[in-house]
Amino acid sequence: MNSSVTVCGREVRVRGRLIRIARLNGDKYLFLGNPEPMLEGLRKSGKRIDLFTFIQKLPETSPKYPYPMEWDNFAALPVSTFDHWWEQQINNKTRNAARQADKKGVIVREVPFDDALVQGIWEVYNESPVRQGKPNAHYGKDFKTIYREEATHLENSIFIGAFLDQKMIGFIKLVYDETRTQAGLMNIVSMIGHRDKAPTNALVAQAVRSCAERGIRYLVYSNFAYGKKQRDSLSDFKERNGFQRVDVPRYYVPLSRIGWAAFRLGLHKNFADHLPEPLLARLREVRKAWYNRKLLLATEGS
Template sequence: MTNAHIEISIKGQWVTVPAVEIGGRSIVVTGRRLRVATVHDEDWLEDELDDPESCIRRLKACRSNGAKADVFTFAQKLPAETPKYSYRMEWNSIAAIRLTTFADWWEKLPKDTRKNTRRAAKRGVVVKFRELDDALIGGLVALNNDSPMRQGVPFAHFGKTVEEVRKDYSSFRDRSDFICAYLGDELIGLMKLVYCGKVAAIMQLLTKSRHYDKRPANVLITTAVERCAQRGISYVTYGRYRYGNKDNSSLIDFKDRNGFVEVLVPKYHVPLTLRGAVCLKLGLHRGLVGTLPSSVIRVGAALRAKWYSWRLRAGVAQW
């Protein structure tokens, strides 16, 4: 077991955090009041943690103040939906398409979704698979700068430089597809799809808001599902289906309309210290979105969006 520091991306920003190398995996430690250890890039790995007990023992024995954690969290990966361990467990809500054939997925979509996909082609949208070269990175910079706000909050990637964008998109390049939607020579949408064994995970799906009427997001998802069916992929995932108690959002509606369903996968929370045990008992590890009622979250999100919108109109440069 070796201690180190590595860079990770949190909400679009790169930060350096303590890390412990255990069994060939990097375990990173984040948080202030509650220090949580997680498997680095767990969502994008090809396999799940196979010996959690060894990690738990070594984390408990860790003497480094920086790498010392209160809670160790890890999850099973699809298709493993049945709990394997007796640790404290909660369900991880995954947005997933259970893929058998492309035709089966397509026929089950709502008529409006199929119409939107066809509309993209009729309005001149062309989909291409690209390598992450300088030309694509230039298009990604413009894509990031389409709007300073997305989904009612400041967009973390707005204003990033070419090198910052290159760094953001360079992970897992050997097993990723960059699926691009073009209108003429203009990049109006991109999906980064990472292959993790029998699962293909959407790491990024970004479109230009002023070309919403061209429905680039729909055609990108359709192209991704078709490619995954050709490769024999069993699941296409798109982040969380439900974030904590936030059970009603435009993103959930979008995922529903494109054939994603909620799949529950075991996620484990193991206390490493007394502080960790108390926080788990009180549910503090879930954060505000995991503890507040959904009605309060909806009101708070609406007020937050109005606040940021006002700041944007007022010309406030710094968020």
């Protein structure tokens, strides 16, 4: 059961049936300076909320609030200038990959949010029903749905597109926090059919440039590690592009007796977090093979 409530002018989303967990709309991209007014507002909201969770923003990595917490992490790239990143933070192989898009005619630039951008995003999303071995959650959505989803946080967003012959083949949505300290890659997707042109590498390069030009000190590519998951091709890609794992506190503030009990018993975690990593790795392999086979059969039947 999902719902939302506005507190202190911020939208808070509430998820769960047995345990109701709330977090900011834009959690990991937008942050709380002083959490106390938010907590007080949630207590008075009339909504049943058992836990409120929020993450601490960079560059502070030591716990600064007296609430129960667990360690979370960012894949973070310190940004000073584009030239410093290009010359000091990545190697020749990564630089060559970023150049490859330009050599093959791909143009990467910031773009305004409008119907043309959303149409391009819609085409990128609807290229394939499977991405990285699992169902593409955006596949099959109509234009209006994509428009509504991408129109969030526009006042804090930067859109970057990769174009080949005027056709969008990849895009980034960057969302920066209220103090312009860090910007997170909320979306970064490129067409599978143009992988040989390395548009994703070129998009990351432009994201670094966009942050440097605005004085944004950290570019964040979601998490470096997810739960117990071992290294994979995505974490390797992040590392090659200069992103580092930075551990930061994630707070869980109980707002009810159920919340206190849930946190102490670990019931606020996903079911998968309680399983051993070797089993999870095997299940991911089976899932990937299953969806790839479904995609192959669908392609052969079309």
